[in-house]
Amino acid sequence: MQSRNLLFGLGAGILAGAMWGLVFLTPELTRGFLPIQLSAGRYLAYGVLAAAMVAPAWRRLAATLGWKEWRALIWLSFTGNILYYVCLANGVRGGGVAMTSLVIGLLPVTITLVGSRAHHAVALRRLLPSLVLSAGGLVCISWEALARSAPGSLFGLLSAAGALLSWTVYAIGNSRWLARLDHVSAHEWSLLTGVVTGLQALVLAVPAFWLAPGNHAPAEWLRFGAIMAAVALLCSVVGNALWNRASRLLPLTMVGQMIVFETLFALLYGFVWEQRWPTVLESLAMVLLVAGVLTCATAHRQPATAQAEAETEAAA
Numbered sequence: 528m529q530s531r532n533l534l535f536g537l538g539a540g541i542l543a544g545a546m547w548g549l550v551f552l553t554p555e556l557t558r559g560f561l562p563i564q565l566s567a568g569r570y571l572a573y574g575v576l577a578a579a580m581v582a583p584a585w586r587r588l589a590a591t592l593g594w595k596e597w598r599a600l601i602w603l604s605f606t607g608n609i610l611y612y613v614c615l616a617n618g619v620r621g622g623g624v625a626m627t628s629l630v631i632g633l634l635p636v637t638i639t640l641v642g643s644r645a646h647h648a649v650a651l652r653r654l655l656p657s658l659v660l661s662a663g664g665l666v667c668i669s670w671e672a673l674a675r676s677a678p679g680s681l682f683g684l685l686s687a688a689g690a691l692l693s694w695t696v697y698a699i700g701n702s703r704w705l706a707r708l709d710h711v712s713a714h715e716w717s718l719l720t721g722v723v724t725g726l727q728a729l730v731l732a733v734p735a736f737w738l739a740p741g742n743h744a745p746a747e748w749l750r751f752g753a754i755m756a757a758v759a760l761l762c763s764v765v766g767n768a769l770w771n772r773a774s775r776l777l778p779l780t781m782v783g784q785m786i787v788f789e790t791l792f793a794l795l796y797g798f799v800w801e802q803r804w805p806t807v808l809e810s811l812a813m814v815l816l817v818a819g820v821l822t823c824a825t826a827h828r829q830p831a832t833a834q835a836e837a838e839t840e841a842a843a
Contacts, residue, residue, distance in 0.1 A: 532776045532777075533776075533777070535772075535776055536772070536773045536775075536776030536777035536781070537773075537777075537785075537820075539769045539770070539772040539773040539776065540769070540770070540773035540777065540782070540785030540788060541785070541788050542769045543766050543767075543769035543770040543773060543785070543788070543789075544785065544786070544787070544788025544789040544790075544791065544792050545788065545792045546761050546762050546765050546766030546769065547762055547766045547770075547789040547792070547793075548788075548789050548790075548791070548792030548793040548794075548795070548796055549758065549761055549762055549792075549796065550758065550762050550793075551793040551796065551797065552796055552797075552800060553565060553569075553754065553758055555800060556754050557750075557751055557754055559741065559743065559747070560741065560743075560751055561735070561741070562612075562616030562620070563613070563616070563731065563734065563735045564735045564736065564741075564751075565612075565616075565755075566609070566612040566613065566616065566728070566731060566735070567728050567731040567732040567735035567736065568735075568751065568752070568755035569612075569728075569755050569758050569759055569762075569763065570608055570609065570612075570724045570725060570727070570728035570731070570759075570763075571725055571728045571729070571732060571755075572752075572755045572756045572758070572759035572760075572763075573608075573721045573724055573725055573728075573759040573763040573764065574721055574722055574723075574724055574725010574726060574728060575725060575759075576721065576756075576759055576760055576763075576764055577717075577718040577719070577720075577721025577722045577724075577725065577763075577764060578721075578722050578725065580718050580764070581715065581718040581719060581721075581722060584715060588711065588715060588719065591710050591711070592711070592719075596704075596708075597723075599700070599704050600719055600720055600723045601723055601727075602700070603697055603700055603701050603704070603720060604720050604723040604724040604727060605727060606693045606694070606696050606697045606700075607693070607694060607697030607698075607701065607720075608720075608724045608727075609724065609727050609728070609731065610689075610693045611690050611693045611694045611697065614686045614687070614689040614690035614693060615627065615631065615686075615687075615690045617682070617683070617686035618630070618631075618683050618684075618686035618687035618689075618690055620683065621682040621683025621684075621686055627683070627686075627687040627690070630684070630687035630688055630690070630691050631687060631690055631691050631694070633665070633691060634691060634694060634695060634698070634783065634786045635658075635661050635783045635784050635785075635786050635787050635819075636658055636661065636662060636783070637691065637695045637783070638695055638698050638699065638779065638782065638783025638786070639654060639657075639658060639779075639781075639783035639784060639823075640658075641695070641699055641779070641783075653826040654823060654826055656822050656826075657784060657819045657820070657822040657823035657826060658819070659819075660815050660816070660818045660819035660822060661784065661787055661815070661816060661819035661820075663812075663815045664787070664811075664812040664813070664814075664815030664816035664819060665790075665812070665816075666812075667808045667809070667811050667812035667815065670808055698774075698782065698783070698786075699779065701771070701774060702774040702779050702782055703779075704716070705771055705774050705775045706775070713768065713771035713772045713774070713775050714768045714771065714772075716771055717764070717767040717768040717770075717771045718764070718768075720767065721763060721764065721767070724763075770785075773785055781823055784819060784820050784823040785820070787816045787819065787820060788820075790816065791813055791816055791817070794809060794812075794813065
């Protein structure tokens with residue numbers, strides 16, 4: 528891997544985490560609205576924005592994409608957006624935020640483990656220090672919250688596991704499709720995903736807004752719409768475009784580690800919202816998570832450095 532691609536990929540992954548971390552503030556800003564309404568509102572807005580932005584290139588993209596690509600977009604949009612968010616919301620409702628966060632926090636581990644089986648991937652033994660550091664950070668984050676929460680129900684645990692599985696499938700499938708497509712940019716692929724997700728959200732909107740409208744004043748609906756539009760733009764359009772860029776520049780074993788930045792930024796935003804400093808365990812968790820990513824980056828740079836030295840010696 529070239530050092531420039533590594534740095535650009537790291538930067539894109541960090542910024543994607545900064546955007547996605549904002550999602551955790553959305554429920555606090557929209558109290559009184561159901562999770563299904565948040566999901567439908569966010570992805571409807573995402574679909575509208577993505578359709579407007581991809582419109583100039585629509586004819587070219589439609590001519591170059593076949594049924595396999597569209598089928599992949601339908602599957603990725605469903606697993607990475609609709610199914611993931613529904614499982615996440617049900618996990619929080621059934622088992623609490625702490626338990627759900629702990630289960631979904633295993634994403635860096637699951638994606639890295641699957642990615643280590645890919646051809647030419649860095650050996651798993653070289654990634655073990657990074658996995659151990661990341662796992663230690665996630666344990667520190669969840670320890671205090673789990674100690675204060677009640678045991679989660681079986682339904683909540685299964686829902687959280689479903690969210691973990693669905694986003695693992697999405698991250699792996701999306702990364703592999705981006706590697707195959709040389710005629711579609713990462714940003715265009717993200718926008719196409721948004722268009723398909725928006726169409727799927729139309730089905731979700733019926734039970735969300737018609738069967739359970741709730742008693743909200745017009746001003747509350749306007750505030751809700753503005754927040755959903757902001758989340759769609761920053762988290763879905765910008766965040767997903769940055770993530771696709773990182774997925775194209777980084778190997779799958781390292782892409783999985785980038786997800787820890789969503790957790791880190793969610794923590795930082797939470798500290799600001801709650802107007803407090805992090806505890807000792809929370810501070811230790813952030814240090815461990817960052818160390819895990821840096822260790823993973825070092826493991827990917829060493830093979831490239833060794834190969835460059837070998838080529839130099841051969842040329843001499």
